[in-house]
Amino acid sequence: xxxxxxxxxxxxxxxxxxxxxRLTDRRFSVRQVAQRVGVQPSxxxxxxxxxxxxxSEATVRALAAELGEDVDLLLALAGKVSTELxxxxxxxxxxxxxxxxxxxxxxxxxxxxxVREVRDGSW
Amino acid sequence: xxxxxxxxxxxxxxxxxxxxxRLTDRRFSVRQVAQRVGVQPSxxxxxxxxxxxxxSEATVRALAAELGEDVDLLLALAGKVSTELxxxxxxxxxxxxxxxxxxxxxxxxxxxxxVREVRDGSW
DNA sequence: GCATGTGTGTAGTAAGTAGTACACACTACA
DNA sequence: TGTAGTGTGTACTACTTACTACACACATGC
Numbered sequence: 656x657x658x659x660x661x662x663x664x665x666x667x668x669x670x671x672x673x674x675x676x677r678l679t680d681r682r683f684s685v686r687q688v689a690q691r692v693g694v695q696p697s698x699x700x701x702x703x704x705x706x707x708x709x710x711s712e713a714t715v716r717a718l719a720a721e722l723g724e725d726v727d728l729l730l731a732l733a734g735k736v737s738t739e740l741x742x743x744x745x746x747x748x749x750x751x752x753x754x755x756x757x758x759x760x761x762x763x764x765x766x767x768x769x770v771r772e773v774r775d776g777s778w
Numbered sequence: 779x780x781x782x783x784x785x786x787x788x789x790x791x792x793x794x795x796x797x798x799x800r801l802t803d804r805r806f807s808v809r810q811v812a813q814r815v816g817v818q819p820s821x822x823x824x825x826x827x828x829x830x831x832x833x834s835e836a837t838v839r840a841l842a843a844e845l846g847e848d849v850d851l852l853l854a855l856a857g858k859v860s861t862e863l864x865x866x867x868x869x870x871x872x873x874x875x876x877x878x879x880x881x882x883x884x885x886x887x888x889x890x891x892x893v894r895e896v897r898d899g900s901w
Numbered sequence: 902g903c904a905t906g907t908g909t910g911t912a913g914t915a916a917g918t919a920g921t922a923c924a925c926a927c928t929a930c931a
Numbered sequence: 932t933g934t935a936g937t938g939t940g941t942a943c944t945a946c947t948t949a950c951t952a953c954a955c956a957c958a959t960g961c
Contacts, residue, residue, distance in 0.1 A: 685908060695951060700909055711949060731871035736864045740875060743882045744863070748854035750889050751881075752863060755874070757896045759866045766873050769892055773880045808938060818921060823939055834919060 662705035665732040670703040672722050692717040709733035785828035788855040793826040795845050815840040832856035 662670075677683040689699040694714060701707040709715065715733050719726045730737055744751040758766055785793075800806040812822040817837060824830040832838065838856050842849045853860055867874040881889055 684906080686906075694949095695953095696907085697909060697911095697952090698950065704909090706909095707950090708948085714949085725872060727871040727875040731868040734868070736859070736867050736871075737875065740867070740878050741859045741864075743878055744859050745854040745857070746882075747886065747889070748850040748859075749848060750886060750893070751878070752850040752860065754881075754889060754893050754896070755863050755866055757893060758874075758877075759869075761896060763870065763873060765896075766870070766877060769896070770873070770877050770880060773877070773884060773888070773892070807936080809936075817919095818923095819937090820922085820939060820941095821920065827939090829939095830920085831918085837919085 660704070660706045662703075663709065665709040665729075665734070666703045666705040668729075668732055669718065669722075672724065673703070676722065688718075688721055692721055709735070712738060783827070783829045785826075786832065788832040788852075788857070789826045789828040791852075791855055792841065792845075795847065796826070799845065811841075811844055815844055832858070835861060 673683050673685070673688060685700050685703070686696040689696040692699070692714065694710070698707065698710075702710060709732070710718075712730065712733075712735055715730055715735065716726055718724070719729045727737060727740075744755075758769075796806050796808070796811060808823050808826070809819040812819040815822070815837065817833070821830065821833075825833060832855070833841075835853065835856075835858055838853055838858065839849055841847070842852045850860060850863075867878075881892075
């Protein structure tokens with residue numbers, strides 16, 4: 656049995672989004688998106704069908720821009736975390752490590768409250 | 779001119795730490811540490827001198843355990859972020875992305891205050 | 902009914918990652 | 932003075948990442 660490689664969450668999401676855009680704009684074919692993003696159409700096709708794993712961070716970013724998607728969200732679907740965020744963490748690794756582990760169990764609204772607190776400069 | 783590959787921060791730190799331990803315990807030679815950590819002595823030697831880039835996360839973890847170092851700190855020196863932390867971030871990528879970017883400019887004590895707040899369950 | 906566009910199959914590859922295996926020369930010490 | 936331990940040089944490699952190049956068969960519109 657030749658296993659038909661099952662779609663990855665990343666690939667499925669990509670295809671869904673692109674097809675949606677394609678309904679109202681024929682510039683969103685596999686070929687044209689691939690060209691604008693800077694990869695071969697066959698490669699993009701394989702990614703969308705999960706025959707290839709998600710591409711590099713740079714390519715994910717280009718895809719996010721092209722499809723109007725949030726970069727952090729799309730990177731997450733690709734199993735990655737932005738190297739920019741990683742750099743921030745690496746500057747104070749123990750501090751951020753403890754914080755992130757704490758927040759793993761906190762509900763969304765609690766994290767959001769903190770984001771707002773920090774943004775409003777309440778320290 | 780054959781450039782003598784300059785030491786990486788990771789390698790330098792490793793060597794310093796191991797040599798310090800070696801002063802009071804001869805079990806901390808390159809050979810013996812390498813053996814306990816599960817790599818070739820020549821490989822560890824090259825890493826310490828920066829002739830090889832930092833090793834895999836698994837090996838960094840083994841080294842941290844062996845040398846009594848903080849894992850997150852040593853991973854940071856190796857230019858990495860724990861895959862465990864990355865997994866936490868990927869579960870709520872936009873939330874964590876915004877938080878981390880906000881905190882990039884916050885001073886240590888502000889971040890620490892938040893860590894304590896969260897730990898004390900003040901939400 | 903023919904050019905143009907579409908998705909996809911096959912084959913290959915350059916560069917990076919994460920090491921191993923073995924030998925050599927030097928040192929300590931008993 | 933010889934044996935055990937030390938750090939390091941050389942050479943090699945299996946695996947993964949991140950793609951490219953090209954061809955094919957189908958569909959669509961004018």
